[in-house]
Amino acid sequence: MSATATIVLIVVIVLVLAAIAFAVRAGRRRKLQQTFGPEYDRVVADTGNRTEAERELLERTKRHAQLELTPLSAESRAKYAAAWEEVQIRFVDSPKEAVATADELVTSLITERGYPTADYDERLANLSVEHAATLEHYRAAHEISQRSKNDEAGTEDLRQALVHYRALFADLLGEDPVPGSTTDVPAPRTTADRSVSDPATDGKTGRSAPETDATSR
DSSP states (O other): OOHHHHHHHHHHHHHHHHHHHHHHHHHHHHHHHHHHTHHHHHHHHHHSOHHHHHHHHHHHHHHHHTSOOOOOOHHHHHHHHHHHHHHHHHHTTOHHHHHHHHHHHHHHHHHHHTOOOSSHHHHHHHHHHHHGGGHHHHHHHHHHHHHHHTTOOOHHHHHHHHHHHHHHHHHHHTSOSSTTSOSOOOOOOOHHHHHHHOTTBOTTTSSBOOOOOGGGO
């Protein structure tokens, strides 16, 4: 084989190998984007380096594969669904306490599914592999919950927090916790609402309703 032919052959082999390497990287990138969705872009933005971000996401995938995740039994799903319904009912009168309970309930569900919950950032990383679609909901809910502990969250913030918690909760549960209902959370009851609903008061004025004289009937 002539020197020229040898050089051409080497160039062709190098180009083929480069094309294969490019195809492998492109395929891996597509798979990561499909798996992590918006979380892929978030990690790329946080690291500022696509290669480093993809390395981090691959590490998450490996750690996730080592977890012993378990599906919920029908009994557990029913228990959690009932508990969530109670949280939404409680929100009407006690928004702050309901959001705190929702946070505890979500953490309990995450634990029962088999995810470690000791560290919040690690929790997010583990959840991102199979629950990336609702991870931003969890972040938003957690942020509002933390502000609520310092009395820095308004009523509408708390309502939004419960909506966000419900998104991840339903994702982990595998079904809507309150079938047939909307995803909206009922508005909290105002002082006026409590007066109207209290049978011991006059619904229009909030004053105690006059007693009826039994002899007049």
